[in-house]
Amino acid sequence: MSITITFFLGALVALIGVIPPGLLNMTAAKISLKDGYSRGITFSIGACVIILFQTYIGVLFARYLSNHQDVVEVLQRVAFVLFVLITIYFLAIAKTEDKPKTELKVKSKKSRFFQGMLLSALNVFPIPYQAYMSITIVSFGWMNFEKSIVFSYVAGAVTGSFVVFYFYIFFFDKIKSKTLTSQKSMNYLIGTITGIISIITLFQIIKEI
Numbered sequence: 001m002s003i004t005i006t007f008f009l010g011a012l013v014a015l016i017g018v019i020p021p022g023l024l025n026m027t028a029a030k031i032s033l034k035d036g037y038s039r040g041i042t043f044s045i046g047a048c049v050i051i052l053f054q055t056y057i058g059v060l061f062a063r064y065l066s067n068h069q070d071v072v073e074v075l076q077r078v079a080f081v082l083f084v085l086i087t088i089y090f091l092a093i094a095k096t097e098d099k100p101k102t103e104l105k106v107k108s109k110k111s112r113f114f115q116g117m118l119l120s121a122l123n124v125f126p127i128p129y130q131a132y133m134s135i136t137i138v139s140f141g142w143m144n145f146e147k148s149i150v151f152s153y154v155a156g157a158v159t160g161s162f163v164v165f166y167f168y169i170f171f172f173d174k175i176k177s178k179t180l181t182s183q184k185s186m187n188y189l190i191g192t193i194t195g196i197i198s199i200i201t202l203f204q205i206i207k208e209i
Helices: 003-018 023-035 037-066 069-093 112-122 126-139 147-175 183-208
Strands: none
Touching (some): 003 126, 003 147
16 A cells, blocks of 8 residues: 555545535634734644544444444445435536625634634544544555554644645635535535445445445
């Protein structure tokens, strides 16, 4: 199993999970616009520290589930239904009009590093997301749970997350008025991503039948 391939898989999975506008990447962008790029980067580093631990916990949870195949099969079916519903939801509301954007107010004067850690800790989505994606990747034989492979995957996930934060920090001011950042476009993007994951999950379920 190639450590390099695992690294890029981790980066890709993290990128897919972080690229839609959310609290962390939008806050990083707002901080960079208000206080400068360096503070936006500091915030992002703090967020990535927590993402590192969240990803590792998610992979450990995936390793546990891999030893209980009956649980994995149930979770796959539940995940498939959820991803299909999410896909339908986002593709449906993507046809609605864009809502007015509200400004994010960053009031804290504390260290941006610890602010990034705090906001990232409040977002627990990466744990179940990474657990599910890790199981899926392992089921395709693209990854295993050896220590070096796990560390490579986690490092890739942290790198992928930071790249997205970096993109928002340095390009948000240029793209914020373009179609890419409109709510309608992002709804289509999220719906497409979850649709692809749904298809992958369906193939995996069929394969195991």
